[in-house]
Amino acid sequence: MSGSEFVRQMPGASPELSRKVGLDQRLHIDLPLLSLLLVLTGYGLIVLYSASGQSIETLHRQGRFLLIAYVGMLVVAQVDVERIKRLAPWAYLLGALLLLCVPYFGVGAKGAQRWLSLGGFRFQPSELMKLVLPMAVAWYLSNRTLPPRLKLIFASLVIIAIPTVLIARQPDLGTSILIAASGLFVLFLSGISWKFIFGAAGMAVLAAFPMWRYTLHDYQRQRILTLLNPESDKLGAGWNIIQSKTAIGSGGFEGKGWLNGTQSQLDFLPESHTDFIIAVLAEEGGLRNVLLLLLIYILIIARGLWISLNAQHCFGRLLAGSITLTFFVYVFVNMGMVSGLLPIVGVPLPLVSQGGTSLVTLLAGFGLLMAISTEKRIMDQ
Amino acid sequence: MLYTVTLKDPYAEKRIFAARVIAVSLIVAALLLLLVWRYFSLQILDHEIYQTQSERNRVQLQPVPPKRGLIYDRNGVLLAENIPSYSLVLVKEQIADFDQTIAALRSLIVLNDDHIVRFEKRQARRRPYQAVPLKFKLTEEEIAIISVNRNRLPGVDVDAQLVRYYPHGEMFAHALGYVGRINERELLEIDPVSYSGTYEIGKIGLEKYYETTLHGEVGYQNVETNARGRVLRVLERTDPEPGADLILNLDAKLQKVAYDALSSAGDRGAVVVMNPKTGAVLALVSTPSFDTNLFVTGISNSDYGELRDSLDLPLFNRALQGQYPPGSTLKPMLGMAGLHYGVVTKEMELYDPGWYKLPNDDRRYRDWNWKRGGHGARVDMDMAIVESCDVYFYDMAYRLGIDHIHDYLHPFGLGHVTGIDSTHERSGLLPSRDWKRKMKRAPWFPGETVNMGIGQGYMLATPLQLAVAISAVATRGQVTVPRMVQSVGGVRLTVPELPPIRSKAEHWDVIINAMERVVHSVRGTAHRIAKGAPYKMAGKTGTAQVISIAMDEEYDAEQIEKRKRDHGLFVAFAPVDDPTIAVAIIVENGEHGGWVSPIARKLFDAYLLEDGQLVDR
Numbered sequence: 001m002s003g004s005e006f007v008r009q010m011p012g013a014s015p016e017l018s019r020k021v022g023l024d025q026r027l028h029i030d031l032p033l034l035s036l037l038l039v040l041t042g043y044g045l046i047v048l049y050s051a052s053g054q055s056i057e058t059l060h061r062q063g064r065f066l067l068i069a070y071v072g073m074l075v076v077a078q079v080d081v082e083r084i085k086r087l088a089p090w091a092y093l094l095g096a097l098l099l100l101c102v103p104y105f106g107v108g109a110k111g112a113q114r115w116l117s118l119g120g121f122r123f124q125p126s127e128l129m130k131l132v133l134p135m136a137v138a139w140y141l142s143n144r145t146l147p148p149r150l151k152l153i154f155a156s157l158v159i160i161a162i163p164t165v166l167i168a169r170q171p172d173l174g175t176s177i178l179i180a181a182s183g184l185f186v187l188f189l190s191g192i193s194w195k196f197i198f199g200a201a202g203m204a205v206l207a208a209f210p211m212w213r214y215t216l217h218d219y220q221r222q223r224i225l226t227l228l229n230p231e232s233d234k235l236g237a238g239w240n241i242i243q244s245k246t247a248i249g250s251g252g253f254e255g256k257g258w259l260n261g262t263q264s265q266l267d268f269l270p271e272s273h274t275d276f277i278i279a280v281l282a283e284e285g286g287l288r289n290v291l292l293l294l295l296i297y298i299l300i301i302a303r304g305l306w307i308s309l310n311a312q313h314c315f316g317r318l319l320a321g322s323i324t325l326t327f328f329v330y331v332f333v334n335m336g337m338v339s340g341l342l343p344i345v346g347v348p349l350p351l352v353s354q355g356g357t358s359l360v361t362l363l364a365g366f367g368l369l370m371a372i373s374t375e376k377r378i379m380d381q
Numbered sequence: 382m383l384y385t386v387t388l389k390d391p392y393a394e395k396r397i398f399a400a401r402v403i404a405v406s407l408i409v410a411a412l413l414l415l416l417v418w419r420y421f422s423l424q425i426l427d428h429e430i431y432q433t434q435s436e437r438n439r440v441q442l443q444p445v446p447p448k449r450g451l452i453y454d455r456n457g458v459l460l461a462e463n464i465p466s467y468s469l470v471l472v473k474e475q476i477a478d479f480d481q482t483i484a485a486l487r488s489l490i491v492l493n494d495d496h497i498v499r500f501e502k503r504q505a506r507r508r509p510y511q512a513v514p515l516k517f518k519l520t521e522e523e524i525a526i527i528s529v530n531r532n533r534l535p536g537v538d539v540d541a542q543l544v545r546y547y548p549h550g551e552m553f554a555h556a557l558g559y560v561g562r563i564n565e566r567e568l569l570e571i572d573p574v575s576y577s578g579t580y581e582i583g584k585i586g587l588e589k590y591y592e593t594t595l596h597g598e599v600g601y602q603n604v605e606t607n608a609r610g611r612v613l614r615v616l617e618r619t620d621p622e623p624g625a626d627l628i629l630n631l632d633a634k635l636q637k638v639a640y641d642a643l644s645s646a647g648d649r650g651a652v653v654v655m656n657p658k659t660g661a662v663l664a665l666v667s668t669p670s671f672d673t674n675l676f677v678t679g680i681s682n683s684d685y686g687e688l689r690d691s692l693d694l695p696l697f698n699r700a701l702q703g704q705y706p707p708g709s710t711l712k713p714m715l716g717m718a719g720l721h722y723g724v725v726t727k728e729m730e731l732y733d734p735g736w737y738k739l740p741n742d743d744r745r746y747r748d749w750n751w752k753r754g755g756h757g758a759r760v761d762m763d764m765a766i767v768e769s770c771d772v773y774f775y776d777m778a779y780r781l782g783i784d785h786i787h788d789y790l791h792p793f794g795l796g797h798v799t800g801i802d803s804t805h806e807r808s809g810l811l812p813s814r815d816w817k818r819k820m821k822r823a824p825w826f827p828g829e830t831v832n833m834g835i836g837q838g839y840m841l842a843t844p845l846q847l848a849v850a851i852s853a854v855a856t857r858g859q860v861t862v863p864r865m866v867q868s869v870g871g872v873r874l875t876v877p878e879l880p881p882i883r884s885k886a887e888h889w890d891v892i893i894n895a896m897e898r899v900v901h902s903v904r905g906t907a908h909r910i911a912k913g914a915p916y917k918m919a920g921k922t923g924t925a926q927v928i929s930i931a932m933d934e935e936y937d938a939e940q941i942e943k944r945k946r947d948h949g950l951f952v953a954f955a956p957v958d959d960p961t962i963a964v965a966i967i968v969e970n971g972e973h974g975g976w977v978s979p980i981a982r983k984l985f986d987a988y989l990l991e992d993g994q995l996v997d998r
Contacts, residue, residue: 146394188405191397246438249423249431268438287424291417298413305402314391317398325405332412339419 028077028374030307036300037351037366041066043293044352050259051280051354052273058354065356069363076367081375084368085139085315091128092136092159098125099166106170114170126167126175127361131368133163133179134326137186138318146314147191156187174333174346181329185322189308228343240270244338248282255286273354275346278338293352297331307373316372323365330362443604444578447597448543450624452557452587455663455867458633460553461588463543466678467519469527470512473504475536482534489530490523492516495681512540514580517678545581545588545677549633551670552640555698556631556662556865558586558804559673561680575599581677586698587627587865589804594869597624625870630661638987642980643668643968650968650977651699651844653863654984657852657954657963660861660876662801663988665845667699701806704841705967709769709974710923710952711790711836713854713892715778716762718789720888724780727891730759737775739827746831748772766895767905769922771835778834783825786833787813792860792882794849795842800877801863809846812839837926847952848965854896855919855954855963857889858882896921897957906975907951910982915995918985919960920953922974925967946970949977955985961998962988 024031045059045066052058098116102125106113115122137156144152160183168176188197212221247263256262261283263269272280282290304324311317330350336342338349348358423431452461469486476482486492492515500515519527524539531537545560547553560581563571567582576582577599583589600621632654639652643666654664671688675681680688688696697703719725737746748771765773778786790796796811810816812833814825832838842850845863853860860879868874896919899905906922925948949971954963964984968977989995 145389147397185405189398189401191394191401243438245423246431246434248420249427250435251424252428252432253425263435263438282420282424287420290420290424294413294417301409305406309399309402314389314394314398317395321398321402321405325409328409328412332416335416336419339416339423341415341419 025374027074028370029074030303030370030373033300033303033307033366033369033373036296036303037363040293040296040300040351043296046258047277047281047285047352048273048354050261050284051264051277053265054259058273061356062354062359065359068356069359072360073363073367073370076364077370077374079371081313081316081371084135084319084371085142085313088132088135088139091132095125095129095132096162096166099129099163101125102166102170114172124357126163126170126172126179127357129163129167129179130175130182130326130361131323131365133160134182134186134319134322135368137183138315138322141186141190142313142315142318147193148187150196153187153192153196156183160184160187172346177333177345178326178329178347182322182326185325186318189318189321240276241340241344243268243270244276244279245340247279248339251283251286253287255282255284255289258284260284275334275348275353276338277353278335278349281352294331294335297328301325301328301331304369307369311372312375316375320369320372323369327362327365443602444574445600445602445618445621446578446580447599447621448623449545449560449581450591450595450597450870451626452595453626453628454631454633454636455629456632456634457628459548460629460631460633461557462546462548464546465541466517466544467524468514468540468542469516469519469523470514470538470540471500472512472536472538477535482537485530485534486515486527486537489526490516490519499679512538514540517544542580545674547673550672550674552636552666553631554670554673555586555667555700556629556636556665557673558588558590559584559676560588561676562678584676585805586803587629590802591627591866591869595624595627598622627866628868629865630656630659630663630867631665631865632663632988635664635984635987636666638983639664639666639980640668640670642983644670648968648971649693649699650966650971651703652967652980652984653700653844653848653965654988655848655852655861655863655963657855657861657960658859660849660852660863661867662863662865663962664984665700665865667697667701667703669693669695671695698805699967699969700844701801701803702843703967704807704809704843705948705950706838706840706925707836707842707847708923708925708948708950709771709835710847710851710921710950710965711840711842712766712769712774712923713896713921713952714790714793714795714850715774715781715786715834715836716766716892716895717854717882717884717888718781718786719777720762720891721789721884722781722785725762725777727762727887730761731765731773731776733760733770733772735772737772737831739779739831742828744828746771746775762891763895763898766892766921767898767902769899769906774834775831776834779827779831781830783812783814783830783833786830787811790850792880793853794846794860799845799849799863801845802865806845807843809843810839810841836923844965844967847950847967848963851921851952851954851965852960852963853882854889854892855960857886857893858884893919893957896953900953900978906973907953907978907981909975910978914982914985915993916955916985916989917957918953918955918981919957920951920978920981922978923950923952924948924973925950927970943970946972950974951978951981953978953981953985955989956995 045062048062049055049059102113102116105116107115107117107122114124114126116125137159140156140159141148141152148156160180164176164180164183167179243263247261247269250256250263251261259265261280263283264272264280269276269279278290281293301324304320304327308317308320308324311320327350330347333342333345333347334349337344337347348355350362351359449463451459451463454460469490471482473479483492483497496516500513503513519539527537527539547557547559561584562580563576563582571582575596575598579596579599583592583595588595598621600619602618603616635654639654643650643652648668651667652664653662655662675684720727733748735748737748738744760770760773762773764770787796790811796809798806798808812829817823817825817839829838833840849861849863858881860882862877862879864874864876866874897917899922900907900918900920901911902908907920911918927945927947947970949968951966951974952964954960962985964981966977966980971977989998
């Protein structure tokens with residue numbers, strides 16, 4: 001036990017009063033969460049190998065990113081929660097500033113401007129925001145009396161709205177949904193009244209009708225309709241969803257066998273290694289593997305909620321809850337859109353889809369969870 | 382006063398938080414159940430529907446390309462056909478190590494970097510599991526070598542295709558045009574469905590103009606493929622509809638006469654032969670020419686570079702694109718204009734000192750054909766055409782004025798495209814006041830009208846235009862649209878009609894009689910071709926200046942190197958009383974039309990005579 005921790009104990013307290021601190025605690029590692037994550041990412045690599053057309057190269061790439069992301073997670077886990085809280089507002093301001101820069105200095109790909117380039121290094125400020133926004137809202141609310149009053153709710157909504165709108169205009173609908181959700185979860189967990197929640201939801205529904213009728217252009221309405229019903233456009237947006245449903249459905253319970261999915265291997269399935277990777281698993285591994293994957297996700301989410309329930313401070317509680325629930329939104333939106341339950345928005349299957357940035361952000365989020373879970377307990381009840 | 386308690390209560394907060402987590406867990410559980418239900422219904426309940434749909438994906442619809450229409454001459458001589466060609470094709474998905482396969486192939490057959498580069502280009506725009514050609518036109522030996530080694534080269538195959546073949550190569554190059562590989566630009570313009578499975582498309586000439594007719598309709602076959610995309614069997618087939626055959630107005634025999642006459646001397650030039658009454662193009666030659674077969678499967682860079690960079694411009698279709706000053710060949714039409722507007726009459730004579738001067742101008746316009754003791758002192762229209770007297774036409778043109786000249790010559794097909802059924806035709810240039818104001822931003826000067834009188838100055842015409850114009854003279858004003866194709870798929874094409882040029886019969890008589898004497902009188906500039914002809918011809922020689930010579934300078938052909946010599950032109954038709962053939966000939970640097978005229982005699986003999994006897998055409 002180091003000296004600095006010693007002084008935080010009550011003077012004269014006997015060693016029995018302090019918790020036994022294991023190696024995992026000292027390294028700030030949440031063992032159950034880490035094991036689950038390792039299982040999930042390992043499983044993801046197996047699926048990715050098949051989905052990428054058996055490309056060892058892709059596997060190496062993803063492996064390298066995973067290594068970086070895990071190291072990042074462990075580094076984040078070491079940071080003191082109090083410090084994270086103090087940094088939150090500044091990080092938010094920086095993130096918002098960077099987002100503002102994107103339309104002016106950003107570089108684009110596929111018709112959307114999402115990237116900032118700093119000395120040859122490219123990154124997406126919206127990825128940073130995924131973690132910083134819930135931190136900022138949690139910081140704002142945790143200093144006040146909860147449940148928050150109307151003024152606080154509105155202030156929080158403004159904090160949430162700024163990055164959401166900026167990102168939606170890039171345009172990146174998927175990310176803006178995830179970011180808005182992460183902020184709203186903090187508000188919800190802080191205990192805003194059900195009356196307010198239902199009231200706001202009702203008003204949104206009521207407002208949607210005149211907006212649909214009067215403020216949208218014909219082509220905008222059409223775009224939303226195709227988004228809601230992609231099968232009306234069989235060769236364009238509909239092609240993807242028809243092929244992915246075919247892939248999932250033809251897998252059955254048993255699946256066609258690893259590397260044997262005709263939909264996946266014959267290039268019928270689009271984006272098979274990124275957003276649509278769950279269809280590859282469903283085709284080749286069948287329903288049983290989909291359920292297995294879902295079980296791993298459920299366990300991770302359960303562990304996340306457990307950590308948030310046992311957090312020492314209000315800030316950690318709100319942040320851990322929000323990160324966990326946002327992770328669930330990832331899973332739900334991705335699996336929902338690939339199976340035709342939800343409109344297609346670009347959300348990857350977390351920790352399985354190919355893509356380095358999303359790996360790093362997601363695992364950094366779990367690093368925050370670990371920091372919260374291994375926070376030194378002042379007193380145990 | 383009552384205060385609401387605003388102190389933080391950690392225990393209450395924790396309680397509220399726990400309640401919220403329980404609430405949210407219920408929602409999460411419900412949504413997860415929804416997901417499970419969705420995947421359950423797709424994978425278990427509707428499994429069979431999607432199973433068949435996935436099977437159906439494996440059954441592929443393959444295009445079957447149509448056979449391209451053939452091209453025949455008017456007597457049934459085959460000019461363009463399709464022959465099988467074998468190409469080496471690769472399916473990249475079936476190749477484990479591409480570089481290794483290429484290395485193995487290189488050890489077996491000749492493959493250069495050009496092949497690989499072009500393959501990568503084709504590869505970039507194909508469907509998955511589609512075979513992409515690496516090398517065309519395999520020899521028997523190459524096919525044998527690849528077949529023997531096929532078992533150790535997965536993804537490598539030999540594919541048979543029909544490709545265009547031009548049996549007469551160079552002789553018909555400019556008449557037919559050619560096909561080539563579809564390029565990126567064309568890919569945007571064509572219907573991708575109709576051209577799926579087709580590699581070649583008409584690039585130029587008839588092949589391009591009649592592309593839709595020649596191409597035909599694509600067919601389909603449903604093939605069952607295994608999971609690796611390999612075709613197992615054909616389930617169902619819709620046959621393609623072959624392209625329609627073209628029968629041309631062209632006469633292969635005449636074409637050969639024209640081509641041999643020009644190319645045997647190594648001349649650069651063009652010949653257009655027409656039936657003046659119908660506009661049927663009987664022969665169309667431009668020399669030097671090139672082998673169109675080179676272009677069919679894609680010409681190599683070195684071959685193309687050689688053709689493109691040749692000083693003789695073999696790719697240039699002189700018959701349709703070559704724009705030359707018509708020189709004295711314009712005189713029959715100008716003469717008609719003079720008679721029509723009454724500025725000259727048949728009888729009117731002019732004193733010819735061998736030069737011409739505008740009033741109030743010291744500049745002397747020389748008579749280029751004037752020989753010492755030549756035209757004599759007094760010249761009339763007949764003599765002016767027979768001996769090609771420039772001074773007469775200088776004077777007449779000046780008095781006609783540019784407006785009358787332009788208006789009268791325009792219907793002869795000059796200054797605008799003739800509308801031939803081929804591509805890349807040029808319009809020549811028939812200058813007018815308007816044109817000069819617009820293009821040169823300058824007024825028209827009288828001296829320029831004087832130059833028009835001998836077909837020089839701004840005036841430009843293509844050999845095709847001259848053939849059309851002289852046909853209109855031959856038929857006494859009946860103007861035709863030149864036609865390459867007689868019938869498409871057995872259906873005769875209708876010929877577009879143009880309004881005739883109306884002038885008095887005696888005017889036509891003056892001009893046509895004079896043109897007859899150009900050939901048949903001893904003083905005529907083309908009298909050398911008259912000897913022994915059992916029919917009467919009418920013609921007009923012409924010379925087009927290549928370099929400008931100062932007005933008073935003597936012209937000495939010897940001192941001017943060959944490429945700077947004047948172009949020789951000759952227009953003619955026969956028989957005079959009932960013309961069935963009209964020709965326009967230009968030989969670059971041929972110096973004078975009289976030297977060029979024997980080509981016309983050869984063509985007339987070939988067309989009008991059989992065993993020395995006149996036949997009815």
